[in-house]
Amino acid sequence: MMKPKNLAIVVACAALLSACSGSDDSPAAVAHPLYAQSNETDNAVLQFERNADGTFAPRARIATGGKGTNGVDHVNKGVTGPDSLSSNRSVVVSGKRLFVANAGDNTVSVFQIDAATGTPRLLKASPTGGTLPTSVAVNNDVLYVSHQQGGTVGAYKIGVDGALTKIGFYTLSHPDAVLTQVEVSAGGKSLVVNEFLSELATRAPGKTLTTFPIRSDGTLGVPSTVQSSGAGTLGGRFAHGKLSNAYVTAEAVSGSLSTYTLDNGALVAKSGPVIAVGQTEPCWLVITPDNRFVYTGNGAGTVSLYALDSEGRATLVTPVAATEAPPAGVASALAADAWISPDGKFLYQDYLGADKIVAYAIQPDGKLVKIGEQAANTASHVSLQGLDGI
Template sequence: MSNEQPPPPRHGGHLYLQTNEVRNAVIHYRRSTDGALTEVARIPTGGSGSGGFKPISGQPSAPNDFEGAGSVILTPDRRFLFATNGGDNSVSSFAVGADGGLTPLDVQPTGNPVTGRSGTAKSLAYSPSRRTLFVLHAFGPDHVRLMSVDGDGRLSVRLERYSVNTKDKPDRVATMVTLSPDERFLLAGTTFDQPPTANPDGSAILWVPGPDGAPKSIASNEPDPDGLVVFPVSGDGTLGAASFHDGGGGSPFYIAFLHGRPDTFVLGEAVGDGIVMGTLDGDGGIGIGPLVTVDTSKGKPSELCWLAVSPDDRTVFATNFGYSDVSSFHIDGTEIILAKDPACPPVPGDGTFRALNGTVSSGPSDNWFSPDGAYLYQIYGNASALVGYAVQPDGSLEEITRVAIPYNSPQGLAGV
């Protein structure tokens, strides 16, 4: 008689991706119980994306346009969906119907002007108890802007503005914001302490001469351990003074709280090539565990950026932007263990894009875990593909669906 437990039931649902085209739109997919995706509609946001243009490097077209995450989010009650429009620095809101369909409600500027070819609004976090939307921009000094959300999902920009800069780092590049589960703290990730200059192929130069003439990394948190930024959140949604913490590795890019442990999160280190586990105490203090890295024999950095945590908090999937693949880690209490590296074969792009380590990459970016823990969905911008995987018990991934998406520009995934 077998003691093996039957697999949990699988459920269908909906998935949303923003095209980030100049005429931006959100694509609505229906997810079947076997994980397959079917496109239902493309709903214009009423705002402008970057159209593939990458402001941080000046490349005319490249994946991961804004070096960020969380550009499409759903409210916890699933009534509303919000999406950034990075090209013109605005945010759009939609009503979510019982059938998963989206109805446009509003589009409003973030309050940050656009200078040059594109803006950089790119990451969102929402506080339902305060009806406040936090909007992060890649470039400052006003990295974080606030919007109020009324009961009908309409938006109004607020005057408050906040920075992730420090006195000696006035030009930092931010990546994403996330709200602690109790809504008391807003956490921001960073990637560079100053905008990088570019190689002839458009890839970023990570080293500059230091005060003593020796090479100095511009990756945040290297060498100064201050790459993770924490803001206390007041009852009206305003933010208190920022505190700066060790992010555990170079470029603490992505922050994901565990579902069942609201004081615990994992951090993806884009230049540190791995993930760490962190804790957040009631005063906003941060504790950081050891860095667990992927195999970097293909070259450094791996640009491990995006994370997806399983519903049972036992598995973390990490996207390696530079390697065109995904790695998996297992969580055992307070310990992180590398599980499958890589967890899936690399997905090749069209051969035109090179990552920071010089490898030809398809530039995978945002990912999303289905609530039943059965499927992981991954954007491969330079391959014009959104790929769905069936999650295996050992942490490996088996491709089960693939749909075509616009070239290079898409970012952001949210779903139910």
């Protein structure tokens, strides 16, 4: 019989060997990162780490290899201020890749995400061939980019090394139109483009939604257009699962939200415009994974809450589900890009005028309870843009 002392030594050694072996039975560390971009002259990804309770903390700043606008706003003719990109989805996670639009030097950066730490490693910053890239969408190995100046959308093959190769370039309704978002439908058969202003020179509110069929090689076919229900559409998202053909838009000029159904490659109006009573400039939006709730980030510095029914129709629940006070001398905290955790428990919200990101716990009725915030600490204190996570 083995003596107790010897048995203890054997057990200790076995435990040490097991720990060192990295056995498949041992749970691997999984990162839960959140990403934004500083949009500074020397642009950087701002990485945060999310905790199980929804709180989060800064982890790293990683150079994009490209340049941001540092808060200079093309739409407002060179004024420096919050929302300098006037777009939704300038930062996008797709699989193990992170994509960031660098509007300051007309490039898009492609990163590889480390599965254990969530830290993105820059692969390549590639020129898009357009001016002021501000929104990106991914479909398999093809990237789509809308440009704020020139009314153009580009399609690019994504290389293994992260390099982008142009495979198509498309001009929309008017070369002076301000495009604010590209979004790929579920199944990857359609690309929707939102038009915020029909012409920058006249500043006429855009009322056009353009849908391109996506060909098997990733290039785009002949587009169809529809007049939007509200005016000045900035952000848009497809819902999930059984509602993945429902497209929801936030309309800044008319202060509203509308929904559509994607039917045989064309958008058909479903509901709206639903007015966010008392609020101004609902521009950005996110949808909970169960499709029950939609949140819009508003230029007023508030977040509005809407409900979706099983058919994709929207109703207003409350015009102010969350709000943040602006810093001294700033007109609005300006609620912008947002992201919802995959489990649907937490909402993370950019406040561009306050240079920070705020975390909220989503309640069963959709109401929001603030649980934390982190400063972005951008150089201009107004250049923060984009938000996505894992």
